Amino acid sequence: MRSISDVIEAHLKRLIDTSEGGVAEVQRVQLAETFRCVPSQINYVIQTRFTVERGYLVESKRGGGGYIRIQRLFVDPDNAWLMELYEEIGEGITQTASEGMIYRLQEAGKLTLREAELLSALIHRQTLALEVNDRDRLRARMMKRVIAILLKEAGGEPRAL
């Protein structure tokens, strides 16, 4: 059975594939009207189909002129290991494990020395200053965001920007 979610998913994928740069920008209400569903259905589709694990990055803005933007990530063989790293993180990650990842990312040329330095400072337990479980979960969210951004650039050299 092809659910309405599947239809919306297909529609968005087509938008992304036919666009330049692999980006689709839509308005939630308008999309919901097109497919005659409630707006929150769109969120459901995005949360289940356009995750980083599936190779997409989603940004949005509320209020007047609001939008939802879905961008395809470059998950080619060259940076498939980034995706593995992403999945490895899970719900929580320790400072030591994060530092290891940051080091690897830098060695692989995915992060500059300075980016690595900034990141290390930010994920440090003294900076986060929360109870250990919350801390590890927060650090996981941070590391995941970073890797998702790295996946936006297809094996690109970090200094070029």
Add this chain to the structure above:
Amino acid sequence: MRSISDVIEAHLKRLIDTSEGGVAEVQRVQLAETFRCVPSQINYVIQTRFTVERGYLVESKRGGGGYIRIQRLFVDPDNAWLMELYEEIGEGITQTASEGMIYRLQEAGKLTLREAELLSALIHRQTLALEVNDRDRLRARMMKRVIAILLKEAGGEPRAL
């Protein structure tokens, strides 16, 4: 999709960028007429887009011959402004204010575009995902760490960015 506020912001930025000395001087009513909005909309744009955090100084005068003058602040060569920025943060800082600072740090060449992007993602409320007070306090610690690192570097020879 773009809101009228975005359009007005872009217009003012262009005025500033094409001027000598980085100053734009406009009349509120006239600008409002140009973009067919109420005058107070101009105040909204200025209050949300041309803040001190972003490195702008706004002066105005009422009455006949009144005006609004927006000036881009220049950074002093000895990085004293970084220290001021650090002190401005205090115990907590909002996402909007942080984004303003990151914007300015990038404009001033203290952060690369990518560093700014990573940082913005890291201080985003969705990444932090804490109750608003804890969130603002954590964000303050993060921003302070970043600026501390920039200050440390400022002591040595200027960085190649």
Add this chain to the structure above:
DNA sequence: ACTGTTATTAGTCAAGGATAGTCAAGATCA
């Protein structure tokens, strides 16, 4: 000159409008 009045600006604030997000209950499917 001085003083008061009017015209001409800009500022403030709160309400309303326009988006999107969250969550959990109910419906449907495999």
Add this chain to the structure above:
DNA sequence: TGATCTTGACTATCCTTGACTAATAACAGT
């Protein structure tokens, strides 16, 4: 029967509008 999907009430965020306020200039009367 458990997983997935659908729905809607409630929330969060950002933008727009307009009534009211405040400051400054211009002018008129003395």
